[in-house]
Amino acid sequence: MKGRRAPGLSAVAERAGVSVSLVSRILTGDATLRVRDDTRQRVLQAAEELKYVPHVSGRALRLAKAGAIGLVVQDVSNPIHAEIIRGAQLATAAHGQVLLLADSPELASNTQAFDRLIGEGRIDGLLWQSSGFGFDDELASRAAGHLPTILVNNRPRAGVPGIRLADEEAAALAVEHLIELGHRDIGFVGGRAVTDISVRRLAGFSEAMNRHGLPIRPEWIIAEEWDAAAGHAAMTSLLTRPRLPTAVFVANVVVAVGALAAAREHGISVPGDLSVVAIHDVWFVAHGAPPLTTVLLPLRELGRRAVELVLGDDLDGPEGGHLITDPPPQLVVRDSTAPPRTSPIGHLR
Template sequence: MLTPVSESCQPADPPTPATGRAKMSDVARIAGVSQAVVSRLLRGDETLRIREETRNRVLEVAAQLRYTPNEVARALRRAESGILGMAVHDTSNPVYSEIMAGAQEEASASGYALLLADADELARSDRTFERIVRGNRIDGLLLQRGSSTADETIAKIAATRLPLLLVNDRTRGEIGSVALDDDDATYLATRHLVELGHTAIAHLKLGNPKARSEARTRGWRRALHEAGLPDGPQLRGGHTPEEGAAALPRLLASGAAPTGIVVSNVLAAVGAMTAAREAGLRIPEDLSIVAMHDVFFARHLSPPLTVVRLPLRELGRRSVAAILRQLEGSPARHEIITELAPELIVRGSTAPRRKQR
C-alpha cells in the first residue's frame, strides 16, 4: 500500500529569493510543502500521491525560481533517448521552416533526431507533454517563442526537468537563448528607404515577443535619427497576412502619409501590399515596402518584395548546438548571431521617392 507524503494546504508567504540560485528548500517553503514532496515530484516518482492543486503549485514555483535539482541534471546528462524536441507556432510558416531545416541538419550531424510540434497544440495537450517530459522521452526542448500563453505552459512543464532553449529570443533570464541581429536588420531596411529619398517612413512592428519587437523598433528608429528624420508612424503589423492587411488601412486612416514602410514580418508585408493596392496605391510608385526575412515566394510576388535576409538556417543550427552543450553540463548562455550580417535583397517593391501623396 502506498503511503501519501505529508503536505500543507497553503503556500508560505515569504517571497521568491531575490539573489542566488534557488534551493529545494526555497521551492518547498514558497509552495507550502515538504522538501520530500518537491524532490519526489521533480524526480517523477510515480508512487507519490498528492492533490492536483498542490502538484501544479509546486511545478509553478519551481519554474518561476528556475530550480532544477542536481539529481535531475545528472540524469539529463546521462540521457540516451537521442531525441530533441522543437516547438514552434504555426508549423506551416515558411520563416520557421528555414530555422527547422538548420536545426535538423545540426541534430542529425550530432546523432540526434529532431521532433517537431506546434506550440499551441502542445500546450493544449499539456498532460501528454508532461508525461513525455517526466518519462525522459526527449533530452531537451527548443522553443520558438510567439505571442500566445502557450509558451508559459510549455516552459512551466519543461524548465524544471529538461534543458530548455529559446530560439530567436533575447531573454536575459536563466533559460538559454539564441537570437538574430534584429536591430541591424531593420536599420538596414530603413537606411535603404532613406537612401532612396524617402523622408516619411512608417513601421509595422511585431508587437510580440516583446524583446524581438523592441530590437526591430530600435533599428528602424536609429536609421531615422542618423538621417535627421523624425520618427514615422508605427503600428502593430503582427505576424500574418491578415494582420498586415488590417494594419495598413489603420496606418493610412491615422492621417500619416508615408512613402515608405518597414514591415517587421514578411507575411504581414504580403497582407500590407494587398491592402495598399485595394486602397488605390501603386507599389512602389506611391508606396515602397521592405520586409524582414526572405522566403521562397518573396521574389514571385507582384511586384517582387524587397527584403532583409537573416541567417535563419544558421539560427536553427546554432540553437541545437547550444542545447547540446547544456546536455553536456555547460551552463545556459545567451547568444546573438552577429558574424553573419543581415543582407538587403533589393527587388521591385522599393524605388526612389517620386512624389508625396
C-alpha cells in the same frame, strides 16, 4: 503547508539570480557543467533556504538519452520557420538524433501531453520559439526545470536562456536603405507588439530614424500579429491616415504579403506611391508583384546553433543571451523600393 505547492526550480533560480536550466544542471549533478564555485554555492544555498526537494524520478529521466530534440513554434506552416527547422534537422542528424516538431498553441491546450513530453524522457532538449502568448514563459520555464531548454530568437526571459538574430541591425539596415533612396516619411508595420522580436525590430527602426534626425510618427507605427491577414489589416488601417508615409518597413515577409495586397486593393502603387521592405528572404518573395526587397537573416544557422547549445555545455551563455552575428544581415534589393514621389500621398477616399 497543506495545499501549498513546494518551491520549484524557478523559485530557486529567482532566489539565486540564475537561469532555471543552470539550477537544474547544478542540482542534478551534471558532471559536464562548467560553472564558477560561487555561482554553484549560491544555487545550493538558495535551494536549501527554500527547502527545495528534487523529483527523484525526474532526475533519473534527465540523465537518459531519448535521441530526440523538440522544436516548438507558433505555426509549423509558417514558411519563415522552414529554414529554422532545416538548420535544426541538420544539427540533430549530425548528433544521431531526430527533431520533433510541435505547435505551441496545441501544447498549451494540452498541458498533460506537454508534461509527458518533458517529464518522461521523450526528448533530450527543447527549442521554444516564443510568440508573445501568455503561456510561453510558463511552459518554457516548466520545460527548463526538466531538460535543457532554449528560447529561439529571443533574449533570455523567465529564467530560460535565449538565442537570437541581429534583428535590431537588420531593421536598421532596411531603414537605412529607404533613407538612402531619399525617404524621410517612413512607417513601421510590426508583429505582435509584446513579442521580443517585434520589440527589437522596432528598436532598430527607431535607432536608424533617430540617427538621421527623422521624425517617428506614432500614427505610422502599427503592430498586429505575425500573419498575412494581420499585415493586410495593418496596411488598411495605415491607409486611412490623413497623410501617408512614402515608405514602410515591415517586420517580416509574411506580414508584408498581406500589406502589399491591401496596398493594391486601395490603388497604391508599390514602389511608385509607397516603397516596402521586409525582414527575411523566403523563396516566394522574388516572384511577387512586385518582387520584395528584404533583409536576409541566417535562420538556418539559428536552428543549427540552438540545437548545438541544448546538446552542449554552454547553454546559458552571456547574460544577454546568445547572439548570432555571423553571417550578418544582408540587404536583398528588388523592385518594391524606389525613390519617393515628389509629393506625399494624401488621404484616400
